Amino acid sequence: MSAFPVSRRAALLGLGAAAALPMLSRPALAAGRVVVGTWGGDYARLLTKNIEEPILKPKGWEVVQDQASDAPRRAKVLAERRLPRGTVDIQGFSAANIYEIGEAGAAEEIDYSKLTNAANIIPSMRYKYGIGHIYSGKVVMYNPKLVEAPVSFRDAIDPKHGSKIGFIDIQYQTVMVAAALAAGGGVADIEKGKPLLLEAKKAGARLYPTNEAFAQAMKTEEIALGMMWKARGVQWQNAGIPLQMVAPSEGIPMYVTGFLIQKNAPNKAGAYAYMDAMLEKSAQDAFAIDMGFNPTVTNATVEAALHDRIGFSETEQKRLVDLDYAYLARENAAMKEWWDKVFKA
Template sequence: MTKFDKGIGRRSVLKGMAATAGLSTLGMPSIVRAQSAGTVVMGTWGGDYARLLNKNIEQPFLIDKGWDVIQDQAGDPERRAKMMAERRLPTGTTDVQGLNGPNMYQVYELGLTQPIQYDKIPNAKNMLPSMKYEYGVGHIYSAMVPVYNPDVIPEAEAPTSYKDVFDPKWGDKLGIIDIQYQYTIVAAALAAGAGVTGFKEGEELLMKVREAGCRIYPTNEAFAQGLKAGEIGVGIMWKARVVQWQNAGIPVKAAWPSEGAISYVSGFVVPKNAPHPEGAWAYINAMLEPAAQENFAIDMGYNPTVTNANVAPDLNERIGFKPEEVEKLNNMDYGAILEHDVELKTWWDREFKA
């Protein structure tokens, strides 16, 4: 694997994915701004992720050192559309964008973002090689696994594969997440035995569970509430999220899928027309600080992308992966996703959700 591999290696991934929120710091116009280290505008999802960016990265490693940090919060489709609309402008409105793996790849292939300048990111020397891409920098990673509520699904019937999850027998006890359409179609394709690019086979299987009455939730959080309330008993989700939900008292367990889990990477990209490119490199460097990575593991259950982060053994047991699980990891084909994304989303919205 090359240093700037555009794909994510099967074994190396686990060895080693709107409105401006406002300034995170507001100082006196003359004195504080004169001392400012610079400005950085971060495009991100809202909710817990935005809050934890501020808590674990922005406040300790940027704001406290004089940087003015602005969060531009929106869903990633809206932020990618905004980047596309701004592509011909000499200066855009964001310096860094947080996206999942397929979408980091997509915006780079569309010519919206620039190659990562790792020589401007000192902490990059500690990164897992598999998390250093030409098109983006990996922030956190996990994998998509079957999940179930043991109060709803008896342990004897607990899913041990994607095929078990996408079984029409569950009826309305199966929950599916709208914003996870890409990963859900790929997981269904694996369940159908068609591989990560077997989109048609995945769609056919999903139509069967839809006809059987599966529930569709708009967000990960809504899905979690459905589990908690016992409306649903089974579905798929990132292993990291399962840890978060368990910490919040939601009755949920995870299993490793026999087909091999789908990897998940979330990271940062830099638009070609970033208004404050030096702020972008400073932000990414702060993201790679060991303490920032350690705290994301604690707060969100995702694995660090640097080798010098210290994750407690008991936490690593909950969020990490066994060697045999790493061996069976399935990686999204980013090129195929990019090529077929419009038709996949059209099918999802007009047929599956209809």
């Protein structure tokens, strides 16, 4: 739909021009401009490849990416919430951050009637303030040459492995959740897991600042096991890093990346168009192939061989555990303080 009204005379002139030049292709009508907040790197590139170029651009949408890590973008959204108009229409965040921003009054409550693909969304991926785009689960990864196959989070942080254990600093929340599950607690009962983490650290477990640094340590065999999202593990396997993965017996915490619409978005229609495009079967199928994450729509088609690598069996699916986002939002400051001042000390 054009962003400006078209007069009858202009329309007739346009039809006449088209008739005079029947062999020329007709450019798509300008639908508008939509600004997307996203991480950079592969994710941003694949948004362009699988959503923006093939689906939105032919419909006349001009997409502009506002790339940054989640922390500065989250701060920006919250800082702009009192403005009449924000600077971004739609933002990509984890489900935990979507909950936090929504509860802070900075995200639009999703009107699912505005999405033609709404009926295909997996129920657990329908949030009040956002929609899941892709998901994976936290698993135990290990080098079979260096350690016996673990079966649980408890095995992954057993002090007997000493300096062969690796933790990722930026994943402090889910590491603490995994340790809680290992100790018999739950996703909203992290205190039980703290002693296990301290025992592993005392035994020589190593801490890496980023996912990439952890991957490099696995590649060089500096470490032999740790915890990571299965999708990222598949990417690392594709890159030749020697690792295998196990769905932990205690439960598989889910990691969901999705999108929210800023409450003061300049172009909410564009934001809904972007959401609808990300839910298209073609886009969801492509992300499964390109990133190793599972689709969040029921009509996606993932080949059996790929599903075996990126997905979870029927038995494992019963162990998938969604995080308690209200708990994490409430306790995050205390969790970070313990992690920095006690665990990392």
